[in-house]
Amino acid sequence: MAKQKPEQARTRSLDRRAFLKGSVAVVGSVATVAYPGVSQATNPENLPPHVPEWSQALGDGVDVTPYGQPSTYENTVVRRNVPWLTATPESSISFTPLADLQGIITPNGLHFCRHHAGVADINPEDHRLIIHGLVDRQLMFTMADIKRMPAVSRIHFVECAANGGMEWRGAQLEAVQFTHGMISCCEWTGVKMSTLLDEVGIKPAAKWLLAEGADAAGMTRSIPMHKALEDCIVVYAQNGEMLRPEQGYPLRLLVPGWEGNMSIKWLRRIEVGDQPWHTREETSKYTDLMPSGKARQFTWFQECNSVITSPSMEKSIDGKGFVEITGLAWTGQGKIKRVDVSVDGGKNWQSAQIDGPVLDKALTRFRMAWRWDGKPALLQSRAIDETGYVQPEFADLRRLRGEWSIYHNNSIHTWKINTGGDVENVQLS
Amino acid sequence: MAKQKPEQARTRSLDRRAFLKGSVAVVGSVATVAYPGVSQATNPENLPPHVPEWSQALGDGVDVTPYGQPSTYENTVVRRNVPWLTATPESSISFTPLADLQGIITPNGLHFCRHHAGVADINPEDHRLIIHGLVDRQLMFTMADIKRMPAVSRIHFVECAANGGMEWRGAQLEAVQFTHGMISCCEWTGVKMSTLLDEVGIKPAAKWLLAEGADAAGMTRSIPMHKALEDCIVVYAQNGEMLRPEQGYPLRLLVPGWEGNMSIKWLRRIEVGDQPWHTREETSKYTDLMPSGKARQFTWFQECNSVITSPSMEKSIDGKGFVEITGLAWTGQGKIKRVDVSVDGGKNWQSAQIDGPVLDKALTRFRMAWRWDGKPALLQSRAIDETGYVQPEFADLRRLRGEWSIYHNNSIHTWKINTGGDVENVQLS
Numbered sequence: 001m002a003k004q005k006p007e008q009a010r011t012r013s014l015d016r017r018a019f020l021k022g023s024v025a026v027v028g029s030v031a032t033v034a035y036p037g038v039s040q041a042t043n044p045e046n047l048p049p050h051v052p053e054w055s056q057a058l059g060d061g062v063d064v065t066p067y068g069q070p071s072t073y074e075n076t077v078v079r080r081n082v083p084w085l086t087a088t089p090e091s092s093i094s095f096t097p098l099a100d101l102q103g104i105i106t107p108n109g110l111h112f113c114r115h116h117a118g119v120a121d122i123n124p125e126d127h128r129l130i131i132h133g134l135v136d137r138q139l140m141f142t143m144a145d146i147k148r149m150p151a152v153s154r155i156h157f158v159e160c161a162a163n164g165g166m167e168w169r170g171a172q173l174e175a176v177q178f179t180h181g182m183i184s185c186c187e188w189t190g191v192k193m194s195t196l197l198d199e200v201g202i203k204p205a206a207k208w209l210l211a212e213g214a215d216a217a218g219m220t221r222s223i224p225m226h227k228a229l230e231d232c233i234v235v236y237a238q239n240g241e242m243l244r245p246e247q248g249y250p251l252r253l254l255v256p257g258w259e260g261n262m263s264i265k266w267l268r269r270i271e272v273g274d275q276p277w278h279t280r281e282e283t284s285k286y287t288d289l290m291p292s293g294k295a296r297q298f299t300w301f302q303e304c305n306s307v308i309t310s311p312s313m314e315k316s317i318d319g320k321g322f323v324e325i326t327g328l329a330w331t332g333q334g335k336i337k338r339v340d341v342s343v344d345g346g347k348n349w350q351s352a353q354i355d356g357p358v359l360d361k362a363l364t365r366f367r368m369a370w371r372w373d374g375k376p377a378l379l380q381s382r383a384i385d386e387t388g389y390v391q392p393e394f395a396d397l398r399r400l401r402g403e404w405s406i407y408h409n410n411s412i413h414t415w416k417i418n419t420g421g422d423v424e425n426v427q428l429s
Numbered sequence: 430m431a432k433q434k435p436e437q438a439r440t441r442s443l444d445r446r447a448f449l450k451g452s453v454a455v456v457g458s459v460a461t462v463a464y465p466g467v468s469q470a471t472n473p474e475n476l477p478p479h480v481p482e483w484s485q486a487l488g489d490g491v492d493v494t495p496y497g498q499p500s501t502y503e504n505t506v507v508r509r510n511v512p513w514l515t516a517t518p519e520s521s522i523s524f525t526p527l528a529d530l531q532g533i534i535t536p537n538g539l540h541f542c543r544h545h546a547g548v549a550d551i552n553p554e555d556h557r558l559i560i561h562g563l564v565d566r567q568l569m570f571t572m573a574d575i576k577r578m579p580a581v582s583r584i585h586f587v588e589c590a591a592n593g594g595m596e597w598r599g600a601q602l603e604a605v606q607f608t609h610g611m612i613s614c615c616e617w618t619g620v621k622m623s624t625l626l627d628e629v630g631i632k633p634a635a636k637w638l639l640a641e642g643a644d645a646a647g648m649t650r651s652i653p654m655h656k657a658l659e660d661c662i663v664v665y666a667q668n669g670e671m672l673r674p675e676q677g678y679p680l681r682l683l684v685p686g687w688e689g690n691m692s693i694k695w696l697r698r699i700e701v702g703d704q705p706w707h708t709r710e711e712t713s714k715y716t717d718l719m720p721s722g723k724a725r726q727f728t729w730f731q732e733c734n735s736v737i738t739s740p741s742m743e744k745s746i747d748g749k750g751f752v753e754i755t756g757l758a759w760t761g762q763g764k765i766k767r768v769d770v771s772v773d774g775g776k777n778w779q780s781a782q783i784d785g786p787v788l789d790k791a792l793t794r795f796r797m798a799w800r801w802d803g804k805p806a807l808l809q810s811r812a813i814d815e816t817g818y819v820q821p822e823f824a825d826l827r828r829l830r831g832e833w834s835i836y837h838n839n840s841i842h843t844w845k846i847n848t849g850g851d852v853e854n855v856q857l858s
Contacts, residue, residue, distance in 0.1 A: 034624075034627060034628060035577070035578055035579075035628065052551075052555065052643060052697075054549045054550060054551050054643060054644070054645075054695075055549070055643050055644065055645055055647065055697070056645065057645055058519045058546050058547040058645050059519070059544070059546060059547025059548040059549040059550060059644055059645065060547050060548045060550065061517065061518030061519035061521075061547045062518055062521065062547070062548065063510055063512075063515055063518050063521050064508055064509060064510040064515075064521065064523040065508065065523060065542070065675060066507035066508055066509070067498075067499065067507050067508070067538040067539065068508075068537060068538040068539070068540070068542075068673045068674075068675055069496075069538065069673070070496065070537075070670060070671065070673060071671065071672075071673070071674050071678045071679075073552060073553055073678075073679075074670070074671050077670060077671070078495035078496050079493055079494065079495055079496070079497075080493060080495070081492055081493040083492075086492055086493075088490065089490030089491055089492050090487045090488070090490035092490075092491065092492050092493060094493040094494060094495075100670070100671075101666075101669040101670060102580065102582055102618035102665075102666040102669055102670075103582030103616040103617075103618045103666065103668070103669050104582065104616065104669075105534060105615075105616045105668045105669045106669050107536070107537055107668045107669050107670045108497060108499075108536055109496040109497040109498065109670075110496065110497070110669070110670065111497070113494070113497075115488070117487050117488060118487040118488025118489050118490045118491070119488040119489045119491065120483045120484070120488040121483060121488060121489065122481075122483050123502060124502055126481065144747065148747070148751065148752070148753070149751075149753070150753050150796065150798060151531065151753065151755070151784075151796070152784055152785075153531055153532030153533065153784055153785045153794055154785065155785070155786070186534075187532040187533065187534045187785070188532075189531035189532045214481060214483060214484050215483070215484065215488055216483075216484055216485065216486055216487050216488065218484065236531075237530075237531040237532065239532075239534045239536045239668065240530040240531055240532055240533075240534050240535050240536050240539070241499060241503070241506060241529070241530060241531075241536045241538075241539065242499065242500065242503050242506070242529075243500075244497045244498070244499060244500070245497075245500050246494060246497055249500045249502075250500075250502075266483075268481075268484070318573065318577070322577065322578075323577070324577070324578070324579050324580065326580070355580075355581055355582055356581075356582045356583065356584070356616070357584070357786055357788065359786065365582055367579065367580070369579060
């Protein structure tokens with residue numbers, strides 16, 4: 001694999017226009033255009049053009065739209081489930097439509113959701129958070145108490161540990177919404193766990209927390225104290241407004257960069273202890289069965305990963321010419337350092353441009369200019385994080401982990417572009 | 430006014446807990462708590478407490494919620510208008526509920542809106558953008574063309590030039606939603622104007638652009654070429670998803686940091702010329718009548734400004750003790766460098782903590798710990814941007830500008846805290 005420094009990539013990117021210009025057909029009579037695939041950009045015969053209907057009459061008059069909604073023309077940009085993964089309506093997964101999303105922020109209405117006992121309907125006036133166990137003073141907080149305490153706002157992704165898990169089992173699902181759509185990224189606001197733990201006072205023996213949800217599933221996970229103190233937040237808001245019901249309204253735990261399942265929704269109880277609890281969600285679930293027959297436990301980090309969101313199965317290519325390859329990269333270990341893209345199944349790599357802020361444990365948007373010649377191609381992305389960790393190939397990960405895993409598949413993903421521009425989900429062996 | 434370096438502020442902030450701890454009442458039998466105002470945080474008598482109703486039954490079972498909505502308990506967090514500012518339903522302003530928002534991202538449903546001829550209903554398949562005038566080749570773009578071109582994503586605020594204008598005229602409106610709610614901040618995605626101008630090729634004489642909207646108001650503004658090339662974006666997405674109808678779906682211009690009115694919605698036409706057009710929106714409107722009787726024209730920048738969003742008229746203080754003063758700062762000139770807060774009407778100032786990323790022409794969240802003694806107080810914030818510009822006092826701005834302005838009131842704002850903890854909007858003379 002050809003490696004390349006980011007500085008080199010930058011130079012190449014700046015030369016992109018020259019590269020493209022050298023190879024395009026002339027449109028119009030004067031000069032060349034940089035983006036030959038943009039074939040409908042034609043020389044309009046009459047200017048100004050005839051005035052469209054909607055410019056000739058007043059639009060809908062509204063004194064005020066109290067809470068706005070997407071355009072009706074966008075009603076296919078929605079969360080979706082995979083029927084065979086939905087045990088019952090009370091135990092369901094809805095996937096974020098990554099192919100239609102831009103930038104790094106997921107709008108609240110499209111954040112992926114997973115619930116185990118339906119969506120709890122909680123009046124915030126009645127909600128309480130209790131902190132007890134190895135503490136100097138056990139305390140019970142109302143929502144008003146929590147909202148009066150010092151807050152922080154952080155942009156972080158939340159990802160289900162099973163994201164990509166179906167690929168591991170050989171199901172090549174037909175949309176990036178399903179292959180990778182159990183990840184979303186919002187700005188979260190709440191009280192640092194360290195602030196709450198200061199308030200109750202933790203005893204010297206305290207090494208672990210148990211976080212418990214108020215839904216009927218009573219979801220519980222053990223969190224090591226060092227993580228709790230480092231960056232965990234008890235959040236009540238996402239993207240500025242209060243949490244959505246399916247995201248744990250009115251209060252959830254956020255464990256940045258770790259398995260989404262640990263970010264307990266409808267948070268009602270934190271117990272402080274000296275050892276982990278070995279709950280269902282960290283024994284029979286959320287462990288990784290290795291080739292030896294033993295299972296790895298407490299594999300908390302969401303490893304460095306990436307996926308191309310366009311082109312993708314939902315975003316085929318409409319004819320030869322300029323194509324911007326774009327996608328998302330992320331790591332539970334900090335910040336993304338670099339993303340490489342290949343169009344030949346990993347033989348050659350170029351560093352992509354990083355667009356927008358690169359934030360700790362947040363989605364990072366990458367882009368790369370490409371000129372498609374109409375021939376079959378194999379598109380891949382490979383992320384590298386600030387620890388130096390490189391996203392692995394599927395074969396390498398399988399060699400290490402065997403075939404029995406469900407969680408933590410962060411292997412390099414491949415989209416095959418066919419001659420017609422349509423896209424297939426393939427697994428390179 | 431006592432000035433202070435950010436480093437000093439940081440030290441003070443870190444000492445905050447010690448400061449608070451020294452002055453609090455003992456709660457429970459063991460030790461002190463840091464946040465004495467959080468008085469409902471009591472020692473629970475029985476733990477674990479009785480299991481609430483919503484933990485004992487399955488919640489709403491849904492296979493999938495295609496597009497999520499806020500909790501019904503949050504139905505007062507909505508955009509609102511000021512009836513006397515709403516000429517007709519087709520010409521209306523809706524204000525963002527800043528007091529209830531956290532962080533820096535405004536959720537799309539709550540972005541302020543201003544429309545002059547209703548909300549245009551445009552099928553994106555039928556929409557076209559035309560670029561003509563002093564260009565090498567006039568071009569007409571479909572939405573598919575635009576979406577195929579190289580994109581960028583940027584977090585920027587949009588602010589109406591009239592934000593705060595009613596205060597200038599002496600109307601002390603009874604909510605931060607109305608005093609400052611014509612500002613919002615999203616992650617926008619689209620094609621750089623410079624990319625589009627490269628594609629059409631601009632002639633040497635080209636110095637200005639005219640941007641025209643497709644709504645029946647035919648909104649038009651002149652944009653100087655240097656700004657167009659610097660950072661203007663023709664955007665189709667906000668916070669990841671496609672623009673909302675009231676934000677110009679399917680295409681709007683974004684002119685970062687400048688009067689919101691210039692970010693033409695429902696963008697249909699860009700004309701390239703050698704001088705400004707002097708449209709209605711830059712002659713009879715969006716000019717500033719000075720004491721001399723002459724009007725300033727083309728006062729594009731939204732100057733450095735800030736406001737405390739809590740406490741505020743909507744967020745009174747519930748009893749003495751710990752209060753986190755928090756708010757938003759922004760500048761059309763780049764990044765926020767520092768925010769100072771006063772609790773005595775500007776006699777003394779402390780630098781606030783900046784929370785979260787500080788981005789170019791984006792909202793910036795600030796926070797300051799305060800211990801309220803129950804006595805009347807005058808809360809103010811004062812932002813300083815990276816150019817060194819300091820947000821002015823109202824009296825200073827009035828001395829310069831006279832009394833006839835409507836736009837560009839970025840003066841320091843005052844909330845008066847009364848003994849009961851309720852908040853008044855006052856203008857210090």
